[in-house]
Amino acid sequence: MTMEKTALFPGSFDPFTLGHKAIVERGLSIFDHIVVGIGVNTEKRSLLAPQKRADLVREVFTGDDRVTVALYEGLTGDFCRSRGIRHILRGIRNAADFEYEHNMEMANTRLYPEITTTAIFTPAEYISVSSRLVREILAMGGDASLFLPHNIDIDTYL
Ligand code: ADP
Numbered sequence: 001m002t003m004e005k006t007a008l009f010p011g012s013f014d015p016f017t018l019g020h021k022a023i024v025e026r027g028l029s030i031f032d033h034i035v036v037g038i039g040v041n042t043e044k045r046s047l048l049a050p051q052k053r054a055d056l057v058r059e060v061f062t063g064d065d066r067v068t069v070a071l072y073e074g075l076t077g078d079f080c081r082s083r084g085i086r087h088i089l090r091g092i093r094n095a096a097d098f099e100y101e102h103n104m105e106m107a108n109t110r111l112y113p114e115i116t117t118t119a120i121f122t123p124a125e126y127i128s129v130s131s132r133l134v135r136e137i138l139a140m141g142g143d144a145s146l147f148l149p150h151n152i153d154i155d156t157y158l
Helices: 018-027 050-060 076-083 095-111 131-139
Strands: 006-011 033-039 067-072 087-092 116-121
Touching (some): 006 076, 033 076, 076 095, 095 116
Parallel strands (some): 033 067, 087 116
């Protein structure tokens, strides 16, 4: 019997970029199903409201039922447990990401020993892509479409 493997890909995704998309695509070579988990942080000011961020990710993966989207509050590990998910997927661009992700992995492994974190390297062309970069371009009235999934018109979400 084969067990379906599901991973949670948690993040702010404000907004979801081509870099995030590449991690989901690479993740689908390991996992059968990926839940893009949009962490709702009421303290943090955001470009897009959480529901809009979710709608955008759903549009990116329209027609691909291997990818679903969920909003959650609180700790990522607690959300995984509530859903019976035992894998966390994260992306790594550089040494700074590695350091951060490794620390998160160590904390999560102490707190949630049954959950395994898998980190995937980003394709070289997306190393400099970040949600923050996209937000800054948009704040200055620029065109960020180069860094966003190609079927997305960000103006419809702002
Ligand atoms: P967080 O606020 O939790 O860091 P983000 O939405 O910024 O959430 O990122 C979610 C995950 O995607 C993180 O693991 C982050 O390192 C990764 N990520 C962000 N941008 C890229 C990119 N260009 N290539 C690969 N991974 C990325």
